[in-house]
Amino acid sequence: MPAEVHGILLLDKPLGMTSAGAVARAKRLFDAAKAGHTGSLDPLADGLLPICFGEATKFGAHLLAADKTYRVTARLGERTASADLESPVIEKREFAEFTRADIEAVLAAFPRDYLQVPPMHSAIKQNGKPLYEYARAGETRVREPRPVAIHELTLLDYHRPDVHFLVRCSKGAYIRVLAEDIAVRLGTLAHLTALRRTEVAPFSALTQWTFADLEALCLADRRRSLLPVDAALQAMQRLDLATDGIAALRQGRPVEVSAEARGAVRIYAADFGFLGLGEIQDGGRLVPVRLIAACANRA
Numbered sequence: 001m002p003a004e005v006h007g008i009l010l011l012d013k014p015l016g017m018t019s020a021g022a023v024a025r026a027k028r029l030f031d032a033a034k035a036g037h038t039g040s041l042d043p044l045a046d047g048l049l050p051i052c053f054g055e056a057t058k059f060g061a062h063l064l065a066a067d068k069t070y071r072v073t074a075r076l077g078e079r080t081a082s083a084d085l086e087s088p089v090i091e092k093r094e095f096a097e098f099t100r101a102d103i104e105a106v107l108a109a110f111p112r113d114y115l116q117v118p119p120m121h122s123a124i125k126q127n128g129k130p131l132y133e134y135a136r137a138g139e140t141r142v143r144e145p146r147p148v149a150i151h152e153l154t155l156l157d158y159h160r161p162d163v164h165f166l167v168r169c170s171k172g173a174y175i176r177v178l179a180e181d182i183a184v185r186l187g188t189l190a191h192l193t194a195l196r197r198t199e200v201a202p203f204s205a206l207t208q209w210t211f212a213d214l215e216a217l218c219l220a221d222r223r224r225s226l227l228p229v230d231a232a233l234q235a236m237q238r239l240d241l242a243t244d245g246i247a248a249l250r251q252g253r254p255v256e257v258s259a260e261a262r263g264a265v266r267i268y269a270a271d272f273g274f275l276g277l278g279e280i281q282d283g284g285r286l287v288p289v290r291l292i293a294a295c296a297n298r299a
Contacts, residue, residue, distance in 0.1 A: 005032035006054035006292075007226025012208040013041050013049040026051050029214050030222055038063035038232075039171070039200065040123075044084055047071075047197035048208055055292040056229045059277070063232050067151060069168040069199035072192065074179035076161045079189040081135065082121040083176035095188035100158050106185045107153045107165065115145035116177050148173040162193065202234060229292060230266060230274040239265040239278070239286070246272060254285045264289070 009030075013022045019040035027035045030053065038050045038060045047070075052060045079091040118124050120135035124143070134141050152168035167178065176192050183190030198204075206227070214222050245255040246269050259265075259280060267275040267286070276291030 002027070002031050002033040004034075004054055005030050005223060005226070006056055006229050007052075007223075008056050008229070008231050009051040009053065009226055010203055010206055010208045011049045011051050012210045013046055014211065015046045016043050018043050019049060022049055023051055025211065026214075029211070030226075031219060036060055039066075039068070041197060042084075042195075044086060044192075045195040045197060047195075048200050048203065049197070050200055050203065050232070053226065054229075056232075058290050058292065059229070059232055063200055065171050066201040066232075067168055067170060067199075068173075068197060068201075069152075069166065069204075070175055071156070071194075071196045071198055072165050072167060072175055072179060073194035074163045074165070074183070074190045075193050076163060076183060076186065076188050076190050078161075078191055079180075080191045082191075083119055083180055084192040084195070086121065089191075091189060093189050095161075095186065098158070098160070098186065100155060103158055103163060103186070104155050106182060107155055110150065110153055110182060110185065112150045114148065114150070114181075116148045116174060116181070117145050118143045119174055119177055121176075122174065146172055150178070163190075166198075168199070202232065228274070233266045233277070236277075237261045237263070237265045239267050239280070241267050241269045241275065241286070243269050243271070245269075245286075246275065249275065249278070249286070249288050250291060252288055254281075254287045257284050257286045259284070259286075 009026060011022060011026060019037045023035050023037050032053050034057060035051055035053045036057050038052060041049050050063050077093055077095050078089045080089055081087040120140060121132045123130045126141055131141060149170040150167060154166045156166055157164040167175065175195055179190045179192055209225055239259055239261065248255050257280065262280050265278055265280055267278050269275055277289045279287050279289055281287060
């Protein structure tokens, strides 16, 4: 019977695998009862896919909302229906001889906050049906633009016709659409030929595990590779709660605290570790928001 496993795996998802498939394989490798990913990667993309196990799934929304960083290769002068290699080239266009400086200037001038129209080949639903189903039936639907933030946009290399760049962006940004929008400013077309996610805030320089890495370990060592349940919450304020307040907090009752902090906090207690998230309201009342089971304390 699968075990109650708690923590976060930083998986280096391989090309050709769905995010759901990666979660299923990870659950088997860790013999875990519960797991979920925190922001899907298409089969044609590889790289960092954080997977939350057990009580860590309660805080997956924090990773869903986090900034993401990608290394991108876009081929200029060609367009596909899906804006990547999932579908064949349907249009070609000659384009000017660009220098690196030309492309760097376009990237530097690209708006950092803009309204992006989601692609037809996406899982966004209209009338209960994902857009990609309409697209595969040859239908085009009107999509409402969505605000996205581009925090960093850096040219890595250019060998005609391929542009290699790095982008750090907010949640909800479609990199396929970004590549097409950049191409418009260059006066041409584009589609993605490679996409790798390198960072999901706050995780960047930490070890990312491939399935081959994990399969080479025994089960106990695999489980030791997991980050603590609270690993994605380190940017939040910390509150150390007196142990005499733990029982009331776990019963859902507010606890009076002397901390000057206000707003959302991550809560810890001596000998207990991480307890969960709470909110300190005016008057010093700590209200529980999302608590973890006692067995899952690992901080």
